[in-house]
Amino acid sequence: MEVDREDGRTPNQLRPLACSRNILHRPHGSASWSQGDTKVLAAVYGPKAGTKKNENAEKACFEVIWKPKTGQIGKVEKEYEMILKRTIQSICVLTVNPNTTTSVIIQVVHDDGSLLPCAINAACAALVDAGIPMKHLAVAICCCLADNGYVVLDPNKLEEKKMTALAYLVFPNTTLSVLPEGSSVAEGEPVEHGIITSVTHGVMSVDDYFLCVENGRAATASLSAFFRKNFQQSQRDSSKAG
């Protein structure tokens, strides 16, 4: 491999994933998600009756509260809240529970790079745990562009700092389908290859961005499979009796 990573990973290798759901007693749904040393807790309350002013009462509304590991929330956290809120709104079915608000609380446990993608994945797992109706899942990944033009996935904090540019990308999960292959195609590529959310930092060429998108997309399959396996496990735990 051309790129050497401190922890000996290959460029497209993710850090070990771990996810456990229903870990908190009070919230209606909760999950902890970790990628390597980055760990985030997510809790979901709701749906609760009523929406805030300025929100569309004909749809289900979401609010996101970001709790950093230490200190007060600033502009960074506000931006993350907004990105998470808009991402969640786009993957949930908003017409099922109109005029309700669902709160998602994100608690950062440890930040070792790829924090926002980690939080999006955690929120997604918690929403599933709470049984919020969703169109599909969202899988988030951080792609980094190294000096020599190579793309590295799921960087840790040290790598994030060294990179020239990075992109946080969120895709829909790879789904099972009984439909014949190739039926969900829009303009020559499967719908699930579309980007839900993209946030970039640093300057890169347009081609480099597409390289990031491509590499990120390739990683969604393994993330999706991890999600599915995780749900199967907990399903097995709870529904054996029936």
Place this chain on the structure above:
Amino acid sequence: MSTEVSTSPTSLIGQTVVPGDVVLDLSNMTNQTIKLGSGLRQDNDAISAMRAGKFRFSKPNKYWVESSHKRYIPRPEDTVLGIVVDSKSDNFWVDIKGPQLALLPVLAFEGGTRRNIPKFEVGTLLYVRVVKTNTGMNPEVSCTDASGKAAGFGPLKDGFMFETSTGLSRMLLSSPTCPVLEALGKKLSFETAFGLNGRVWVHAASPRVVIIVANALMNSETLSGTQQRIMVEKLLEKISE
């Protein structure tokens, strides 16, 4: 169960699905009428899951995704346990663990008239049936069955209520009788009411029995039938010592 993710399986019935999975293709089943239960939505010809859980089918034509949650989404004809939170001249407001409070009309009792409106204190536990769940409106519940008879609905006096998940209460309500109830029923005498909203009420002559039953039920969520029986036996042994 742990099938590898393949792109185009033929049928997903009995498997775990995650939101977004397309479970049915209506273009192949044009001359059938099907009924969709919870956790499914239609997008043109594709029926896809919107919750994670097990995809179920029951003859002749019912499909649903089975899952367990702490929050309850009301559906008509569900029987639930509600708590009175307020009373107005026409309705009682009842908390049924849903997104909105439910309305219980003061006349929705067997033989209910303007003259014999029941009086419920705030906090009263009621066994009720969900009647209407129109979007944009509060759900409506009733203390009668479809024919207007009381049929066991109404306030639950004494006893002990605890909250579990919707999955557990569905399991406890399933037929044939759930092993844990069967095992407990052989040794102890008690009264129970299960709401599909995850509330369980237990009543017995002595508080001891109530506590044993409640614990046994709460422990049973993740256990198989045999495990449940063993768990109940162990519990009873320990108590009788």
Place this chain on the structure above:
Amino acid sequence: MVGLSVGEQHFVKGGIAQDLRTDGRKRLAYRPIYVETGVIPQANGSARVKIGGTDVIASVKAEIGRPSSLQPDKGKVAVFIDCSPTAEPTFGGRGGEELSSELALALQRCLLGGKSGAGAGINLSSLLIKEGKVCWDLYIDGLVISSDGNLLDALGAAIKAALTNTAIPKVNVSAEVADDEQPEIDISDEEYLQFDTSSVPVIVTLTKVGAHYIVDATAEEESQMSSAVSISVNRVGHICGLTKRGGSGLDPSVILDMISVAKHVTEALMSKLDSEISAAEACEDES
């Protein structure tokens, strides 16, 4: 506010039109004024003023502070007013806030003069201890205990009395220090300085009810007002501040007329207050 029936409203208005108000006063007559000084021993100066049913307390507290960089040669004065719920139940919580800040603003205007310091009731330069370094910060707090109209005049009088009552300890500043260091100060507990309060103006509020205006309106009369003009006048007859309340407009000539009437009224009020204050001071000294 006072709820009056239509009959009562007519009675109040009719009385004013005929120069005989409900309590028997003429239009330009004050209610009896009672002044007591030194009511709060912890403060550097304090006074309580009662005008009829209106009862207010003012206190002056002096603290060592630092002059603002914009005005290194002046001390600072801040006025706060608190409307106690004992005066009016609606003042509880945040209800009295709006009135409080309005009164504080009006008093600040009347006492502090223009930006250059002209017409100030309190000479800010006299509060300076060392230029750019040390000065006195004067905190003037007003408390409305009971409200029966004409709060601004009562507060103005109370502050004037409290300032007369104020004694500020003498301060010695240590010799020259470097530019960016704070000099050491020594506050004397024996020698006190008195304020020169001769230039503190008195405030007269003329309340317009119907076609006439009255001084020292009661709450009942204030509820019938269309507008009110508060004018503060100092000893030499100069106007130190003016604020108008109430939404309805006034003809310019009416305002000019009001100003000349106010000047006339203040002469009497000023000497009345002076004698009351000195009597109160004497009374305090005895006790």
Place this chain on the structure above:
Amino acid sequence: MAAKPGAATPTYSPKLVGRSRLPVFKDSDLDWSRPDGRGFHQCRPALLQTGAVSSASGSAYAEFGNTKVIVSVFGPRESKKAMTYSDVGRLNCNVSYTTFASPTLGQGTDHKEYSSMLHKALEGVIMMETFPKTTVDVFALVLESGGSDLSVVISCASLALADAGIMMYDLITAVSVSCIGKSLMIDPVIEEEGCEDGSFMMTCMPSRYEITQLTVTGEWTTPNINEAMQLCLDACSKLGEIMRDCLKQAASPSDE
């Protein structure tokens, strides 16, 4: 990423603020002129324009020399939920400053004092009974403060209200006068305000020839007050004309 030290580091302006005051005018030298070369009784040229903010119900922009103000009017719209029923409308005013409004002021803030004075100046002229249960919001932003801020805000607000089609008895015009020594100067700039002996601000309804608000601070003799009032009244009626023209101009293209 390029993390910045942030605003925590203390900074200072290289321009000397405290000492750049005007030399104090003496009564003796009568030949000094005003910083912008105007005569004592001459107002700054007024630039007024309605419809500055497209998303507001009505808005106006006013530029008097260096004083630049935008006022937006929203409503009549639903009152806040906490408010109880009222059969007359409500008026809600807010005045704020940009961070760069004046060279001395550190950060832009809401100006509570001006907000309440704007409210008082406007409440008497708006026909509140025409919009029961609802609120009209008048928000002003001072882009640049160049003296006589409050009077510009008030005049501009009345223009914005007219632009929004809120019913009023008359326009409101506001003018200030500064007294320095024995001289009165109308429409003072910020430097003059900084060293004035007394200030005088009047708002009036030009057509009805009525004074709605009057505030005086500093030391004034009666003849001075008389003179200031006359100056203001004249200026107000002139300003009223300019505002009227501005509104006519805004309305005329739609007539064609």
Place this chain on the structure above:
Amino acid sequence: MGLPDSSQVLSTEMEVDAFRRIFPLRFFERHLSESLRPDARPLGKARDTIVNLGLVSTADGSALAKIGSTTMLAAIRMEVMTPSADSPDEGSIALEFHMPPICSPTVRPGRPADAAPVISKRLSDTILSSGMIDLKELCLVSGKAAWMGYLDIYCLDADGALFDAALLAAVAAFSNLQIPVVALNDNGRIVAITGGKDQDNASIIEKKAVNKEKRKLTLNNIPFSLTCILHKNYILADPTTEEETIMDTLVTVVLDSSDHMVSFYKSGGTVLASSSAIKSCVELARTRAKELKQILGEMDID
């Protein structure tokens, strides 16, 4: 959405304005199918753009940018700070984006708009990461004194594409920036040299002026941004507020003058961005960047 049929029937006899209010989405889709927008623009065209420089006399650099009705006023004040130990020869930029209540009916005093801090953060990320400004140019005395540029951007009128207009105003304000001539005085503080007026001061300070040549910043790689709406297969450039509320998928592309991508920002939205959609957005942004470059170029004549 749910009532396409009824809207079809009603539309024949309904007034246009009423139809626009009741079925906003249908109203827009009708236009889109004709490749036209309600304000007569083709889908990929941005609104008229105006930039004015140097409007705020109290600031060291300022600009007003107007895209359609969206109006932004940006002003920079330069102050002196002690640089941090790890970058002793770099100055700093502090950016703040304000949405005062005058700009939109949704903002109320006392409660800042949710969008303001987010746009603020995105703007400062974009400007700092684009490398438009070399922070070393802001250095005065290495390790002792450097410039801190306070850039405040006020939204005077919000009608969609706020980020684009704010970035344009910010860039224009930097191009207008005149750094004051300063000197080091005896106390180690930096003081301004105020023209020729203070004769007594000027003679002393003349020789000590720290930054005689550095009156203007060199701006390389100026970032230009374009926000697009994705709706079904349509791409609408430079949306208005009305369009933003009806169709929720927004994509902002920032390209710099050497055609590199500074930011590709999309947060959620019902439409997923396919590769072809991304390419089209980038292409639109490229054209827009040329347009904006020209508009800024015309300004720079002074």
